[in-house]
Amino acid sequence: ETGVTQSPTHLIKTRGQQVTLRCSSQSGHNTVSWYQQALGQGPQFIFQYYREEENGRGNFPPRFSGLQFPNYSSELNVNALELDDSALYLCASSLGPGQLLNTGELFFGEGSRLTVL
């Protein structure tokens, strides 16, 4: 149990649709990172939010966007879904830069499995 919860756990969409995935971070964590994990691959970094601002982005197109709210929960939005977007989407919360006791440890949720048909 990491204290990080994601919803929904599973969902099915069709090409061209839009999806919103949600993440509640662990208490006291002000940083949230999102990863995409295709079958048989390691998690790929999408972006990170620190205190409601995007703080780093991986090699993903602009149709992948996110938000972080004042309570540090977060959303990942994907527009114009493509078949290759089918994956497990992982959210990880962590302490932020400069926070006391920050080791950089990521606390992952169980993920949201998205299937695009």
Next chain:
Amino acid sequence: LAKTTQPISMDSYEGQEVNITCSHNNIATNDYITWYQQFPSQGPRFIIQGYKTKVTNEVASLFIPADRKSSTLSLPRVSLSDTAVYYCLVGDTPGNTPLVFGKGTRLSVIA
């Protein structure tokens, strides 16, 4: 970001010690080495982190030679429940740079 290289897969019998080595030739002075474990359909879980020499916790040991160009995760007396994918990551001062995962090492423990 320093790139890491680790074996794609390893097999082991129950009760044996397993050592997984990771190469990170371009590790920078500020970089830490972190290992995560992932079971199917779950998020990765932090195992251990180190900067140099040896670190040990209740789950594993991490050995880092003086040049820090490689590291070895040691799992003592593995059990079937240790079957998982193990990722080696290298990143700078904690929290400043997002961690980048490779493909990891798939460890299969057999009875």
